[in-house]
Amino acid sequence: MLHSTSLLHHTHRFLFSFRSKPSLLDNPHSHSQLQSQQQPQPLSFANSLSLPSSSSCCRVARISTEALELSHPSPSFNFRREIARLTALRDKLSRCNNLNDKLRVIDADDRVKRFFRSSSRNAGLARVLLDSKSLFLIMCLVASGQEHVLCLSETVPELDSPAMASGSVKSAFYALAKMIENMDSSNSGVGFGKLDMGMSLEDHEILDLNNLLETLAQIESFYDCIGGVIGYQITVLELIAQQLVDRKNTNWSQHMGDVKESQNLGVDAPTGLDLSENTEYASQAALWGIEGLPDLGEIYPLGGSADRLDLVDSNTGECLPAAMLPFCGRTLLEGLIRDLQAREFLYFKLYGKQCITPVAIMTSSAKNNHKHITSLCERLSWFGRGRSTFQLFEQPLVPVVGAEDGQWLVTKPFSPLSKPGGHGVIWKLAHDKGIFKWFFHQGRRGATVRQVSNVVAATDVTLLALAGIGLRQGKKLGFASCERISGATEGINVLMEKRSPDGNWEYGVSCIEYTEFDKFGITDGSLVPKCLQAEFPANTNILYVDLPSAELVGSSRNVNSIPGMVLNTRKTIVYVDQFGRHCSVSGGRLECTMQNIADSYFNSYSSRCYNSVEDKLDTFIVYNERKRVTSSAKKKRRHGHKSLRQTPDGALLDILRNAHDLLSPCDIKLPEIEADENYIDSGPPFLILLHPALGPLWEVTRQKFYGGSISVGSELQIEVAEFFWSNVQLNGSLVIIAENVMGSMKIDENSESILHHGQRCGRCKLQNVKVLNEGVDWSYDGNVYWKHDVKRSEVLKIVLHGNAEFEATDVVLQGNHVFEVPNGYKLKIIPGSQGLAIQLNPIEQGMMDSGSWHWDYNIEGSHIKLELVEQ
Template sequence: MLDLFTLQIFSALCSGSSAMASCRNVSSRGIANVDAGSQIGLVSNKSTRRHRFLNLGVERKIPKSSASRFAVTRRLIAIKAVSIIDAPAQSSSQPSNLEQELRDLKILQARLRAAETQRERIQIINQQRRVASFFERNEILKDLLNFESLEERQIYLLKCLVSIGQEHVLVIEQSWLDLKQRPENGGQSRSSSPLKNALYILLSMIENWEKTGNYAKSPTFLNIKIGENSVKTVNAKNKSCKEEISNAMDKLLSTLEDVETFYDCIGGIVGYQVAILELILASKNEWHSLSSQFHQDYSDASSLNEFYVPLGPDLSKNIEYAAQAAVWGIEGLPELGEVYPLGGSGDRLGLIDKETGHSLPVAMLPYCGRTLLEGLIRDLQAREFLYYKTYGKQHITPVAIMTSAAKDNHKHIMALCEKHDWFGRGRQSFQLFEQPLVPTVDAEEGKWVKSEPFKLVLKPGGHGVIWKLASDKGIFDWFYSHGCRSATVRQISNPVAATDVTLLALAGIGLHNGKKLGFASCQRSVGASEGVNVLLERNTSAGCWEYGLTCIEYTEFNKLGIIDAPISPGSVQAQYPANTNVLYVDLATVERIGSSKSEASLPGMILNLKKPINYEDYLGVKHSIYAGRLECTMQNVADSLFTSHPYRCFSNVQENLDTFIVYNERRKVTSSAKRKRKAMDKSLHQTPDGSLLDIMRNAYDLLVSCNIQMDKVEDNTLYLNSGPPFLVFFHPALGPLWEVIRQKFRGGSIAKGSELQLEIAEFSWVDVQLDGSLIILAENIMGSEKSSENEDTMLHYGQQCGKCRLQNVKIANKGVDWKSSENVYWQHKVDRLETLKIVLHGNAEFDARDVVLKGDHIFEVPDGHRLQITTRDSGLSTTMEPIIDDMSICGSWHWKYTLHNSHFNLEMVEL
């Protein structure tokens, strides 16, 4: 017994030291796992061993192999097809315990789904041998949890939990009770160190043996005997402890209700576990003993599917078509909504609130001077401003945001929107809907992971739940009430998706051609850990031929026979394009799928078990185990949109599909900021640093096309040593189409090491030479904000905005301090030695012509005024004058946008 707690104390010591903690992380040898004072084991890759847990009175086998590093997927395109990564081969022909468990649960699942009433379901669940046995031998638990006060539905949920083999969630360890009661008796609280907690538990157990003379009376894991004395203590002496138990039970019941309700299309709690076990079994290659239908479906799908590179317009090459498609997108803006799936936990970013020390969601990443969510809204407003400048009409696009409780995601996003007064769009233009958190399961047996009694380790269920959740929450009806029939979808971690024509052309093609679903795609490198878009051809059992665009995860390539080959010998570009999750959707179509009450409403179900999940138990001991949760992928809603033909097609297949694809340069479509770059990491892939460099490369391509001379962004290795060659940040309302921006910039140069930040839309640059730092900040970028009747501050697009014209101006200053160790370039957080800063309040204007501006300057222009800077014999001449009344609304000049043959023409109108 002492050896057992010696192990626990050692684990506690490891968790308290950063150096030792690293020893407990997942390694190639296995995973250290401590189960909160009740069980301790070591999962090893060596031979199977038995460990006796004396405090439990039971033996537990430790599996021969560690939790496998694999991801498994169930897909509709190949019935229950799976991904297998490093899954151990199984040679035995005997059914495993897991297979028998799956068979039993599938029978239960079918009976429950066939039941018409809740009472029938309760009768079915009560008949389960596991349920009856568990509650018969745990009368003390029922008394402690005050079962009599629970509603019938709540008891049913708990029995469902037991019926799927997760009764361990209801285990109340004696150590947990002792710890919860300790503060009231003058002992240590939960906030004490893991070592103190472990020592206290050891002391309590020794005292208990001295009183009883028999350690066998200690609590056991299987039958949850926590002792009558402990229950009496909780009931009589520690009301707060009982309240804590009650609160923990309430939270568990809430989670179970979420799982039962949301996953009703596959059988609720039981269906969730069935899907988990199917995917775990698939990962173990145990096809031999699965049902013949399951095996046959998999085999047929593999042999009769053909994959092709999908055809679609390349916006980077077909310039005329790209321009036309973008115009379709602008014209159709009033019919478009915007959807942001922001519910992910973003663990790889490791984002921490410096003030509180708490983890933050991806949306709060401070990227290029603002949060990622603010960046998405700015992109949307830029398209709306372009619509206003083209048609003279105000339009506010409705935005639906899927959040979650992970890392207080929902609270943070709500607080951010409120802080910015809903970005001048009004509360009524937003709908936030929260996706449920789902249980994580261990990689070996599908056991739900808990951190303490009744408390599960929960994670978001993937962005694919968005269609069903939107249907359940009435989001589609809300879109319809705003006149929307389609929507664009983009992920928070991809800040470049709205670059130039990408989003507008994607939406325009979908709207103009009446398509149901569209993908924005780009080239992909061979071997990249990215999914691909493919044209899938399949021959059904009915003899029909079905065609459609869909997505294949890179983990499925080997299983489906997809060769990750280059497009040509010696090329690094893969033959299949990248899936970027930048989508166009027809709302009525995805609503039909999301509300179908079938497995189709949860597209692309996946169980990713290749990465460890970290959590902390009630003793403060940190754990790292291979585990996952049932996730869905939103892009695989395409699997329900195949077109059927009675014969095989050999040409013009894609023209008649409901799905389509459009291509553009990769850095105009995707450059994600998903993971934190480690100090010595030379790879910038999917890091904020790498994404920043792609934005700088885009800026270079754009400005060079405006005949501006500047240094090219070289290889990423130079960034690691010395940072980017320049920093250029534009407000997207300058365009957002590059065709528009090119008419606002003409000639000049930007020296290496310079910084250019333009928070302005009405701007003109003609032959400007920049050597240093130039920052222009307009208070009113696209118009003015006014309070509406409901007191929401609304942005009214118009001419009442800041304006700046620079012509034949030379700017020279010391600029950014590139040697400063405080610089964080991807945050646009840099130290400056000197800068030229122009601040425009309201509809203020700044004009500079034929001047040289050297050194550190700040020009601040008040609302309703124009500052003019010219050169005279005596030097610089500055003239500040009010804008006359006749010009007070539009200012002294503005850009006029007109369309001609699908191209935008800009004319500077001077009043």
């Protein structure tokens, strides 16, 4: 946040006058009428800027009770004229060389002049002191037609009126004026710069003003490639107008007289590699991904507000971001890191070297997103990876606008309703914040990108094969895709063909967001031979990116650096306005789409390509079964709703389906999982949660399991990587927890706890074992299965401390048991004369680090083979 003293200074007098005369720009008449109706104007504001004041405070006169002028567009709001006016202003500002020139240009804008003008009809004025930069930002706000953000009352009461005293009028300028007047009358001599630091206002008006200035500064800076605050509003108006025209099935470019750089000629379904069918190539590609792990980074766009999850801290009542959702016993962010560490553990087992992948996380201030994520990482000691392997960078918030006229929605004075501007800001933001340079410094040339709500993205070969192909073939961008469910709120991947102005043909794999289907005329498949919603693959936001290519886009300083700008006004915005009224309006905010960086990677050809063009493109796509690619916990299941799609409940079912597919080929009998609707009013048929380090590739995991059964209603949780299951019959609950799943923690030279792979791991062997107990109490109403928060009647629980080992052979373990094995010991259960013989012996000193047995991983062709090695 910008420091308050950097925003509020004594350099210029900020004059505010309020007229009762209606806004002429709101009247859809000619500009000549506007000129004829204007009264003679006082000296231009910019030209009358005073030199820095030497006085320590300012005097504020009483404010008149004349009606306050606001600029809400009329029903006949002329989008074309307003866009033309703002475009002309943006172009003039772009030609300015310094801030003073910009101030003079924007002060000449009719809307700005009218807002700052004083006349005999308005004897009162409030004078607030701002530095030149802050003054320019406020002027941009006014020029954009959003002065209502500053002044929200329809009438202005006297400073001593009961309305002002009661706080019913929430105008921060007026409260500020009253306070400064009182200060001045008492000759306190306290300056405005100290006001924010030393005095507490009931409504925090100065803090709100500072926050507004910070928001405007972020928009002006980040969206500089489209014209800052002014350009932001132009884009909003263009998109709203485009939607209005699209509804009439009119070509937007013709309506606006806009000339496009290239013409969209057609879209087709991309082909790409199907990992579920070409399993041999999929295995090879996954090995490329493991081999290339030292060249890869990881990127998590976690800045979204995740309103549909309705996630609230049960202790504080505070709204929480999606990353904090407690899913299957841990937060979603912890799940991402577990998946990554599992790939790193596989690399260690294959190559004998430690590899720690740098992780860049894009956060935001929405719902204290940045604070919560930072606190979680600190609380978990940065997951044993070291603070230096993480970079957190915060995306700016943008104002939410009404769908009718593009007016910013306001919750209180100086406080526009704001939300994150979409994951597409990640490329420019990564450049601005030095994230690309940070990756390059660590020798990384590619990165995998996944969203926090997708809990299955790292299943089996999907993510590794995607990265492996991208690295091996030198691609710039890759998509992991799958079958699309009709009606789902997700975009589609397409092979797009364009004709450029120079006559060349351009091709690339890209995507179309579901909010843009109307624009392309594809909602019902009317313009193409297929219905795209049914036949084209889903865009899952699982990406491989070539980092140097992504930096070129992010640093381009043009509109390409903010790809896929959209304004989704299909959602209803619910908020409380400045008068305490609960409002529900159609609206949205300017968003950009992360995956549309693909539009910068089209390949150009002199003649049209009809066949096999995809193999030559810089963009590519791979497919897998949907449950192995995407299943999102992104919205709360509503009571009485019959669909589990995109809810945590539905995501858990997909995890269990994957567990079924993983273990069934191991000659383990499991119950089938039926359609989601069969579990609306009941729990799942079983619970199986396996640590990803058991694989994460399924061909690795399957070599650790053979034979047995898992009955209906059983629970299996395995939190150990060095594990062996042979002919185990489970009827009840079996929970195995190792402190050291993949290795042990050691303190490094920076006093940080770092996970060292393969050293002093916990180990567990189960051979010819029957586990019989009452297990989960499925009748308990308080069970929340997707949280893995369940009540158990009985359980067999094995806890391995440090490098502890557990072995059970040829036994029946019946009833409720908890076996805790201390660090440095091996607990063995075998048949005995009294039923069970339990042996607890210390591990031999020479085996403390390596254990008494381990799995040896070897690459044979395009596959990984495991060998159980006894010490």
